Amino acid sequence: MTGPNVDASDAPTRRDYIKYGGTVIGGGLLAGCSDLAGQNDSGSTAETSDGSYSVTMSPMGTVEFDSVPQSYMSYRVTHADMGVALGVGDRLKAVYNIGQYPFEFYDELPGVDIDVDSLSEIEVNSDYEADKEWFYEMNCDVHLMDPEYMSQWLLTPDDVDEIAQSIGPFFGHYARRRIGEERDYPFLSLYDIFERVSRVFQREERYVAFETLHDEFISGLQDDLPPESERPAVGLVATGPEMVQNDEFGAYHIDPGYGKKQYIDLEVENAMEGVVPEDTSYAQVDYETLLDADPDILMIHNGIIGTDSREDFIEQVIDPMREHTLGSQLTAVQNGDVYRGGNNTQGPITNLFQTEAAAKQLYPELFGEFPGFGRISDDAQLFDRQAVADIINGDL
Template sequence: MSRETDGEHVSTRRRYLTYGAIVGSGMLAGCSGAMDSDGESTTTEETETTAATTEAEARTTDEKTTTAESGYTVSMEPMGSVTFESVPETWVPYGGDYADMGVALGQADGMTGIGQSGEYYTDVYDELPGVSVDKERVAANDLVEADMSKELFYEMDCDVHVIDTGMLRNWFDWSESDIEEIRENVAPFLGNMIFRRSDGWHDYRFYTLYQAFEKMAALFGERERYEAFERLHDEFVGKIQSEMPPADERPSVFLTYEGTDEPETFSPYRLTDKGTSKKQWRDLGVADALSGTGIENLSTQNRSELDYENLLEIDPDVLLIRGHEEKSAAEFRDTVLGYMKDHPVASELTAVRNGRVYRGGYLRQGPIHNLFLTERAAKQLYPDEFGEVTSDARLFDRQRVADIVNGDF
């Protein structure tokens, strides 16, 4: 859809009034104690569920949504305060985490595109009556497939872009003038990369999954839905934690990425990195098999890989491999685990011998995803308490989730 007048792009719709500076007080605030050390140990008491009270106490006045004279304001690093004159009707997220937040808040119909459609997993919605996403429509506007073309932003003509501008600068070589152009001519940016905390360029505040979710609820005016999800989440995870085995009986876990069916090398993830992609493992109180090894978390700067000899030195109780989310648990065991059992070196690993090699979960998860991934992880780690991962055991109420999404709560 072309909207050019005299050679200049002209927006047909303005849903925001003011925009906080990208560089300024917001970023400075994000540097003051917001970062967590990648090497810091994580205990059961530091899980996100147990930390819910701490999160609430940590919310400061400048982080809260405020009401402007002719609209409302949402404040989120690194963009600062963004004031909207009305609730956005159309929007585009970069990742599946924010996409899932929007679905949870009843905003699926307004999602116009996404950063990477192949990494947005929607199969879980099939288990929720009345919940769905038009994946074809969203995939038609894949930002990464379009090389993050500014023209696509003009064509989508969204009311808000739920994208961390730091990602645009550091991953896609956008300049400040590129960001300003789209902000001025199309719509503002609001978002924060939350799935990992190991990138040096992210020197502003991070958010936990539910802190970011709360910001999206403020954006869409869906506080009640957010609170309903928060209650469900806290009850669900709290019940699981009450039934977990003692800490000294829990397995050591190595989380990695390798997307092939015949893996030979593995990219390392540290569970002590407090990004949202590891939330279920922290909530389930597992020990990081890489603790004390000096091996760093995968990041923009670190692209190292480990081979089977390296894994034998670590020899984790459980091996979790990302990159296989389109497979069922049974398909994964037939292919990836089957290959490793026949491998002359991999077959020596404790996790392989005991059949404890599993899918590692999504890189970007939202609140609905997290419920399903936590259920799966509980069965992967503690089958005696919660059932085998290949079983149909359900640990949370699907209908209750669907009711919240559909506004019946």
């Protein structure tokens, strides 16, 4: 890719580093990545003379590995996406709810290909329980799942212990949201978790490159944001074709956690403050409550923007709101500012795409209109797809 014309006396901007800076990443920003090894703090990697090593992260504590895992499964997108970002996506064997995984994002990364047809789906029964025998059939070297979270939902604590000891360890950390979630261990950020996972696969250099690209991308966007007083009040809501027909909505806080990371990074105003109780992340509301809050922009949370078409979304969600007596009075509906939000279990790759989409949806006058993925021209992209692909493929 050819870079922009930059006067030799001018230092490149943050966005230049990301959009045109594959050579910048390859030219020295990885210095210091060797410092990741041999630390003894939380998340440390300890190696022994026989090649085995251990990685520490809550809630598991220290997990020992005889060798680098050659197969893994993930419950949600978050940890699976980390494996893809580290270049081990071909080792992914199973995820939960394949239909909600935005594989379309990978199609935009040159040379990055995930064989969706080869993936298995984590099976659950009507009581939302998984059969531990299925885990034996999959026989994965590591399960990128939070064992405490899995013990509360899909498996019993005894099953989790048995799978970890007989098949492969659990290594994951649930931090999608924090309000209303009780945990007896500290929450980690998306990139804190990503760093630990990179140590599991011994791919720390790719993590450092990815973190650098991410940090420059986010800081570049933030440098361009308008003053706080001019930023939109955003209402995160959940609804769908059936819910909207019944005047049902779920309202969310924009609370810490990787589920809403793009809105936090874009520093929007939380329109649902005062609507959703402070001790919970979510509340069921009707049109009257939405109208009381009257957000400038409505984001349909977990709408998974990589799937379905804008036309379907308009027909199934927006048109019923326009036709409703109260819905039609909402500022966001009147101004055409109702959008599909991103997957709320995003990983590092999906977060880049979903942050780009949110930036264009929330600030089109600054970052350009969002036409839908696959239709953003190269000069309108806010981060360089080739640079991301290069990191994934180990071209550092």
